[in-house]
Amino acid sequence: MFIDEYISSVAPVKGKILIVDDQVVNIKILHQLLQNDYDIYMARDGHQAIDMCKKINPDMVLLDIEMPILNGFDVCAHLKNDPATQDIAVIFISGHFDEEKEVKGFNLGAVDFIHKPINPVITKARVKNQLMLKSQSDLLRSIALLDGLTGVANRRKFEQVLPVSWLQGCREQQPLTIILLDIDFFKLFNDTYGHTEGDACLRKVAQKIQDTVNRPYDLVARFGGEEFICILPNTDLTGGTYVAQQIVDSIISLKIAHKTSQVSSFVTISAGVSTIVPTRDIPEKRLIEAADKQLYLAKERGRNRVLGAQVVIKDSVIV
Ligand SMILES: [Mg+2]
Known part of the structure; x- marks a missing residue:
């Protein structure tokens, strides 16, 4: 999928708003005001608010400042310190205007303040504005993690996702597999057909890999020039070897002519697979190094093939 298709595929969805207040009557007022336009969730205290943010990932929190135990400022600081919740837009609801408090709130990362008593028209307008800004920055963030040429994830996205998959593998003690892929004789392809054809080839190959690796929690990313990498949790x-073989078979079946390839008359790809049950004391890059080694061997043994290995750890050392 290319960037322009990606943008047009981002359908407008109903925003999710979490209302947090220790007074039920205040929640009711905001709920009545916003329920027709948004999906509304409610929380009565700070701890509940944080839990719900993690669970439902709202677009916005309307956050009362004065609450017992955990006040609104504490909740906001907590949300902004957690990568999983830091992008949620926070609007504080305060009893009255207080310059010092507002400065503190903005410094904590809030986007706006609404004062009680709630003015329905102003409140609706402020919520709408901030949700629009939030959806724009969400879109920019997701585009920044896509490879501009091929439309698959870029290397930065890969570097964000690998540690998350790794930790998940540690927790669940489940194997994690990566597949490193490299188009065979791609330099010769560019020399033969030119860079425009080279780019078109990269797009077709990327799309085919993406179509083949299709579980929602898998990731396909462009790793470098003509290299792609897949993360397959659990x-x-x-x-992993089965998926890699499917990719290798699907690329040659694209029948992209490559008359200077020494393997086939069509474009082919080689794959290195490595699998590990992750532990916290092994750096993630070991898994990439292992896949790179397998890829090298696949190239050496004639290309257009898959080689894979399990990464075995003994006394915290890879053997
Ligand atoms: Mg209160």
Whole structure:
């Protein structure tokens, strides 16, 4: 998928708003005001608010400042310190105008303040404005993590996702597999057909890989020039090798002519697969190094093929 298709595919969805207040009557007023335009969730205290933010990932929190135990400022600071919740727009609801408090709120990362008693027209307008800004910055953030040429995830996205998958593998003690892919004789392809054809080839190959690796929690990213990388959580070496073989088979079946390839008359790809049950004391890059080694061997043994290995750890050392 290319960037312009991606943008037009981002359908406008109903915003999710979490209303947090220790007084039920205040929640009711805001709920009545916003329920027709948004999906509304409610929380009565700070701890509940934080839990719900993690669970439902709202676009916005309307956050009362004065609450017992955990006040609104504490909740906001907590949300902004957690990468999982830091992008939620926070609007504080305060009892009265207080310059010092507002400065503190903005410094904590809030986007706006609404004062009680609630003015329905102003409140609706402020919520709408901030949700629009939020959806624009969400879109920019997601575009910044896409590869501009091929439309798959870029290397930055890969570097964000790998540690998350790694930790998940540590927690669940489940195997994590990566597939490193490299188009065979791609330099010769560019020399033969020119860079425009080279770019078109990269797009077709990327799209095919993306179509083949299709579980929602898998990731396909462009790793460099003509290299792609896949992260397959909860996947053992047999499963990973199977997927890699499907990719290799699907690329040659695209039948992209490559008359200077020494393997085939069509474009082919080689794959290195590595699998590990992650532990916290092993750096993630070991898994990439292992896949790179397998890829090198796949190239050496004739290309257009898959080689894979399980990464075995003994006394915190890879053997
Ligand atoms: Mg209150």
